[in-house]
Amino acid sequence: MQLVLQLSRDCNYACRYCYQRHRAGPGMTPATAERAIRSFLEAGHRHLALTWFGGEPLLERGVIEELQPRLEAIGAEYRALVTAKIATNGALLDESFAAFARRHALFISLSLDGAPASQEEGRPDRSGASSAAAAERALGHLIAARTPFATYSVVTPANARALGDNAAWLFERGSRVLVTSIDFGGDWNDRA
Numbered sequence: 001m002q003l004v005l006q007l008s009r010d011c012n013y014a015c016r017y018c019y020q021r022h023r024a025g026p027g028m029t030p031a032t033a034e035r036a037i038r039s040f041l042e043a044g045h046r047h048l049a050l051t052w053f054g055g056e057p058l059l060e061r062g063v064i065e066e067l068q069p070r071l072e073a074i075g076a077e078y079r080a081l082v083t084a085k086i087a088t089n090g091a092l093l094d095e096s097f098a099a100f101a102r103r104h105a106l107f108i109s110l111s112l113d114g115a116p117a118s119q120e121e122g123r124p125d126r127s128g129a130s131s132a133a134a135a136e137r138a139l140g141h142l143i144a145a146r147t148p149f150a151t152y153s154v155v156t157p158a159n160a161r162a163l164g165d166n167a168a169w170l171f172e173r174g175s176r177v178l179v180t181s182i183d184f185g186g187d188w189n190d191r192a
Contacts, residue, residue: 001045004053005033007060013089013131015111015123017154017183020055027060033067034074041078048075050084052106058092068104085109087152089123090138091131098138098145108142108149109179110135114166118159136173143174150177157183157192 008027011020040048050071052064068084075082085107093108101108113119116132123131142149151170155163163180170178186192 001040001047002049002051003036003040004051005036006053006055007033007057007063008055010059011055011089012059012091012126013056013123014126014128015089015154017122017156017185019185022055027055028063030063030066033063034070037067037071037074037082038078041074041080041082045080047081048083050082052084052086054087056089056092057086058088058097061092061097064106065100068100068106071104083107087111088138089131089135091125091134093138093141095141095145098141098147101142102145102147106147108147110138110142110149110151111153112136112139112151112170112175113153113159114162115169118153118162118166121158122154122156139170139173139175149175150179151175152179152181155180155182157186157188160192 005028009022010024011022037050057064064086071082071084087109089111112135113122119132119135120130125131153166159166167178
């Protein structure tokens, strides 16, 4: 069974193709997250694939750091396998969190469109500034910590022609699992 916990509706980015409606405010508490996890296990599910999601879930890093180490024990309590991943833009992913993720078998889905020009075009931060340096820094932390991860890129009309170059850029920097999705809401025309 897959369980997606939207820890926060808030985000520190303003991705041009984002389908989420972001809003500031308090995020999910550890107690609420744990109740959700336990309710699925109490229903008899023997494998729970948990995704920490948002907005930007690392805005609620404390919830993740509190519950992630307990997931294995909660799973054992219910005689179930509980696995987890986090979908993050990487802006708040530092060396410490990369090491934490590795220690606790937390798979990282790093949203990164590729080379700086593509990242800047599609994923500015909330102030409109470039997110390219932060994304590349997050990628470096994951590689240095040997944390299991994949890079997730959105193919848009603006970056479609650079798809091969972006894949090469990611591979050259150490990404070995490259996932793409299409910006279905984009202005796709013959030129794109």
